[in-house]
Amino acid sequence: MRVGVVGLSPNRGFASIAHIPALRALPEFEIVAVCTTRQESAEATARHYGIPMAFSNQEELARHPDVDLVTVTVKVPDHYQPVMAAIDAGKHVYSEWPLGRDTAEAQRMLDAAERKGVRHAVGLQGQWSPTINYVRDLVAEGYVGQVLTATLIGCAPNWGAKLDRAYQADFSNGANLMTITGGHQIDALCHCLGEFRELSAFAIHQRDRIVTDDQGEVPLTSPDQLAVSGILNSGAVVSFQIRGGMARGTEFLFEIHGSEGDLVIASTTGGSMQRQELSLHGGQGKGTSVAELPIPATYRNVPEDTPINSPYNVAQLYAQLATSIRNGTPASPGFDAAVKRHHLIDAIVRASTTGQKQRLG
Template structure:
């Protein structure tokens, strides 16, 4: 498969270009940057044949089957619709859009055009999370009672740009991290949150956007979920706990882009280490994406997964803004 990058981003350089090229015959043929000089330098650095500063020209001239969108959040909607209209398959970074309605339009447009549309929710590709999901689905934990997600990190200096300063571009910890946790909880429990309450604050980095948030979600089954996301916690670590009537899973340092951390199964007779695969998260995601293009299964996270994670994140923000519980509107 031949890919074009819409956005000369750090995540494309650090993870996605390698994942595309790791697939049989995989190529990255073009990159788009609004800054032509930056785009040309990025293309040269990463061995990409062509760079463009106009999306329409790229879609008309670049030799590509699919596009990967990793621009700032407010650009995703229009760029995805243009790519879909050009007949390209689309992998889009989270959150898909600035509103649930826009995200739904993107996914429906792809369905009508007959192209594959996926959301780059990487965590559900991690060996640790696949092992956790298997434990939950197997019933070994009994009836699930609660989930606790802690995803409070120290935002790297290199990322302290629009994420902490520009609400109009989709900045803030909620669209950056809460949206991932929403997808991860949905992945493990196989159900969608119904209602949320939350509080948020700017605790050291946020300049016009929130940089820390805590929320509690109610699931249809009655499971209670609590989450904590932050850009300002250098010593907190990350993880997820799932507690049931017969046992619990306690996972540490697994909310990452690399295959790391530990998963422990806790029973009455003690604690048991759970082995898991240590494959590259993004390479697995791309294998499933390309299989979906061939008509074999679905992407690891499709467009509707992206819609639903966005809906949860936006409900968390509205609950924190208003101080009132919010019923989640999934737009469908």
């Protein structure tokens, strides 16, 4: 499977630390092209990674006969054009999450991909975390009995007093603590436990201005704190919080309490659970403590030498996408999953802005 990557830099960005090592760990894929905004930078990037073709025009990359799959890793407000270019060219496409700057954009991309009949995947790679998938199965098999409550608390270290990129400070760009960190983590929660039936939320910014690495101080309209409480379709009560800034203790903690037991998923090495190796502990019956639960090897679908942390779950998603393309079956998660998450984020925004509980589904 020959891949063209739109939005790759050797110096920064998620493509360089996750997509490139993930793809190179998998024998099914070969990176054959890169596209950046300038031909000089595209050629420099291609030389750096040993990629044969360089483009400054995303349509030309997508139309090239030696490209089978287009991976889109540019910033969120710029996803739409390269994704649509890939679809128009009849190429399979993997887009980073969030899929679009809003639900309408995401829906248009899904509709176009479905009409064209191409396979489509979105970078909600937490769904391919071995720990998260094992937890999903344990819950389904009744390890905790009836799920009564769940609590997830995470952090977004890049959303403290400073912010990497100024465009993320503008809520209209759709790339913020709520959509990125919050979107990944609430997706993992729903993957394990099911969807929300109703919710209330606070998505607020506690600063009016923020210092950014690329433009200095800018106005802040994106949320830097997120708190959601709700009830799932199963009846379980859920509390979900993302803190802006560094956490000096546990950076990610997800606890599931049921009628027969408990599961505790945690990370102390980063607040982005989709990019971390997660620990898992569980306890059942009359016991009053939890013990470590090893993750069965069957939840790992990539070569043993695949780099851990950022590349690992991305590689797991790519491996599933390769199977999807070979078999002509839907990828998971696809753009349909992205649209579902965009709708959930819309409900969170409505709950926060109106102060009213939102009913879903």
